[in-house]
Amino acid sequence: MSVLVYIDTLGGNIAKNAMEAVTYGSKIGSTTVVTNGPISNDALASLGNYGASKVLVDRSITVNDSSQITNLIATAVESTGADTVIISLDLTGRAVASRVSARLKAGLAVGAIALPEGDGHIKVNVFSGKAYGHVKINTAKKIIALTPNSIPVETTGGSAAVEDFNGNAGASTVIVKEVKKQEGDVLLPEAELVVSGGRGLKGPENWGMVEDLAKVLGAATACSRPVADIGWRPHHEHVGQTGVAIRPNLYIAAGISGAIQHLAGVNGSKVIVVINTDPEAPFFKAADYGIVGDAFDVLPKLKAEIEKFKAQN
Amino acid sequence: MKLLVCISKAPDTTSKIDFTDNNTKFNEAGVQYIVNPYDEWYALVRALELKETLGGSVTTITVGNAGDDAIIRKALAIGADDAVRINAEANDAYYTAFQIAEYAKAGGFDIVFTGKETINYNGSQVGGMIAEIMGLPYISLAEKLDMNGSTATINREMKGGIEVVEVNTPFVISAAKGMAEQRIPNMRGIMAARTKPLQVVEPVACDELTTFTSYSLPPAKSACKYVDADNVAELVNLLHTEAKVI
Ligand SMILES: Cc1cc2nc3c(=O)[nH]c(=O)nc-3n(C[C@H](O)[C@H](O)[C@H](O)COP(=O)(O)OP(=O)(O)OC[C@H]3O[C@@H](n4cnc5c(N)ncnc54)[C@H](O)[C@@H]3O)c2cc1C
Numbered sequence: 401m402s403v404l405v406y407i408d409t410l411g412g413n414i415a416k417n418a419m420e421a422v423t424y425g426s427k428i429g430s431t432t433v434v435t436n437g438p439i440s441n442d443a444l445a446s447l448g449n450y451g452a453s454k455v456l457v458d459r460s461i462t463v464n465d466s467s468q469i470t471n472l473i474a475t476a477v478e479s480t481g482a483d484t485v486i487i488s489l490d491l492t493g494r495a496v497a498s499r500v501s502a503r504l505k506a507g508l509a510v511g512a513i514a515l516p517e518g519d520g521h522i523k524v525n526v527f528s529g530k531a532y533g534h535v536k537i538n539t540a541k542k543i544i545a546l547t548p549n550s551i552p553v554e555t556t557g558g559s560a561a562v563e564d565f566n567g568n569a570g571a572s573t574v575i576v577k578e579v580k581k582q583e584g585d586v587l588l589p590e591a592e593l594v595v596s597g598g599r600g601l602k603g604p605e606n607w608g609m610v611e612d613l614a615k616v617l618g619a620a621t622a623c624s625r626p627v628a629d630i631g632w633r634p635h636h637e638h639v640g641q642t643g644v645a646i647r648p649n650l651y652i653a654a655g656i657s658g659a660i661q662h663l664a665g666v667n668g669s670k671v672i673v674v675i676n677t678d679p680e681a682p683f684f685k686a687a688d689y690g691i692v693g694d695a696f697d698v699l700p701k702l703k704a705e706i707e708k709f710k711a712q713n
Numbered sequence: 714m715k716l717l718v719c720i721s722k723a724p725d726t727t728s729k730i731d732f733t734d735n736n737t738k739f740n741e742a743g744v745q746y747i748v749n750p751y752d753e754w755y756a757l758v759r760a761l762e763l764k765e766t767l768g769g770s771v772t773t774i775t776v777g778n779a780g781d782d783a784i785i786r787k788a789l790a791i792g793a794d795d796a797v798r799i800n801a802e803a804n805d806a807y808y809t810a811f812q813i814a815e816y817a818k819a820g821g822f823d824i825v826f827t828g829k830e831t832i833n834y835n836g837s838q839v840g841g842m843i844a845e846i847m848g849l850p851y852i853s854l855a856e857k858l859d860m861n862g863s864t865a866t867i868n869r870e871m872k873g874g875i876e877v878v879e880v881n882t883p884f885v886i887s888a889a890k891g892m893a894e895q896r897i898p899n900m901r902g903i904m905a906a907r908t909k910p911l912q913v914v915e916p917v918a919c920d921e922l923t924t925f926t927s928y929s930l931p932p933a934k935s936a937c938k939y940v941d942a943d944n945v946a947e948l949v950n951l952l953h954t955e956a957k958v959i
Pocket residue numbers: 597598599600601623624625626627638639640641642643654655656657658659660661662665675676677678681693694695696726750
């Protein structure tokens with residue numbers, strides 16, 4: 401099989417979810433990567449380490465425009481003869497995968513969390529992670545949008561040939577006026593460790609405990625919906641069924657009751673730690689580890705213990 | 714401005730999720746359907762606000778069967794002027810988008826709105842597909858939309874922050890949190906909705922590109938292991954040696 405993987409490198413680096421997508425592609429067939437970032441050839445050649453044999457780059461596309469990127473991918477599909485297209489379901493992938501599907505009239509499985517099953521069906525997240533769907537793609541060409549953080553990155557030690565590529569992108573349909581960078585070092589959607597707070601933390605002035613713990617862990621911060629609605633925290637930190645869905649390795653929830661809509665956004669986490677004063681809080685049913693206790697007491701202690709642990713390891 | 718808002722149904726967020734017929738069908742027994750929150754809270758309300766300040770009309774469009782009329786009436790009660798229902802099951806995103814694009818092409822709409830995703834299939838597919846079929850710009854995950862003549866200024870979610878972009882009508886936009894505040898329909902709206910036009914249109918032929926052949930549920934979680942609040946060091950130890958996440 402011939403596989404084309406699109407990755408977004410407009411940020412100038414290769415994100416972990418891009419490495420995952422290349423790993424995924426290389427397990428299906430011979431993999432070419434197509435991208436459009438202002439990124440060095442050396443960095444692109446390193447995609448060979450995740451299984452790519454070739455990288456095509458069109459540096460004329462400098463803004464994130466779903467029309468241009470769709471043109472690029474369609475042109476690359478034609479020139480490589482790929483029968484399978486892999487796109488990571490990050491913010492760019494969400495806009496692009498559906499366009500490419502309509503352009504190529506190729507079926508799209510969105511939210512894949514594993515390699516195609518033996519019968520070619522693709523297992524995807526549905527009902528906000530509360531169930532899986534098994535999707536059959538009815539067309540010869542297939543598009544798979546891979547959920548970030550659902551398969552491990554694997555390295556092969558290889559290096560890929562990098563070629564300049566004309567994606568026939570056409571003119572951009574959007575003009576970028578301004579970019580407002582999010583504060584904090586670790587971005588929530590791709591974070592492996594997340595510390596989250598709910599209404600139990602009583603007010604925005606108490607978020608120092610959450611941020612301090614996140615800092616020593618190297619984690620991103622998150623919150624429940626009411627916390628974002630009242631304006632204690634920014635909207636982009638709201639996780640849940642109507643916020644961001646995340647799949648970190650570790651999710652620490654303090655002062656969050658664990659309503660079904662909240663769980664829907666975090667149930668893909670590998671390990672969940674719940675800190676709540678109420679032993680009956682529903683979140684404990686979804687937790688791997690629980691502390692029945694006051695977040696105001698436990699969070700600073702946990703931070704101190706993590707610092708101790710980091711000093712020793 | 715002529716505005717078209719795509720409205721989908723979704724099971725209420727507290728619905729029990731399980732499947733029947735050998736795990737091939739979502740078990741609808743006891744399930745209450747609501748307007749997909751992203752469609753209702755953000756897309757529809759922002760469209761209504763634009764109409765209120767700039768004039769024009771808001772039409773909703775739904776691909777679904779007669780059972781969907783209740784959620785369509787809710788959208789009319791919130792304030793849409795009229796509604797269209799394409800009389801078909803929305804089983805495949807491309808099929809759904811194709812029906813909507815087919816209707817929208819002839820309508821001369823300035824903006825086609827979708828929600829960021831539906832909360833049952835979480836696909837984020839229909840908006841991008843409509844845009845591609847119609848050959849229009851597509852701005853996804855928008856959390857702010859302002860119009861100045863035929864130019865829109867939009868804040869959209871981007872990796873690591875927010876990007877402010879400009880785009881000209883016509884375009885397709887997917888609405889995320891922040892774009893508007895939820896509106897509760899009042900009695901007058903509910904009464905008026907009963908008599909607003911709901912046009913039923915038969916679908917055009919289109920292949921389904923994908924099929925959900927079966928479903929499964931995640932394995933049950935094992936019981937929570939409790940650690941004493943006075944022994945936080947034990948939690949750190951478990952996270953390191955047992956869970957291996959730090
Ligand atoms: C359609 C719909 C969509 C929704 N989508 C989302 C969503 O996407 N995300 C989301 O989060 N919610 C969502 N909700 C809201 C959800 O139902 C809950 O209301 C919300 O998650 C509760 O937030 P919370 O846990 O922070 O607050 P609360 O429910 O008020 O819980 C606070 C918790 O803190 C504990 N507590 C209090 N003091 C302390 C302390 N000192 N130390 C430790 N613990 C303490 C309490 O015991 C309690 O369990 C949605 C609701 C609806 C209807």
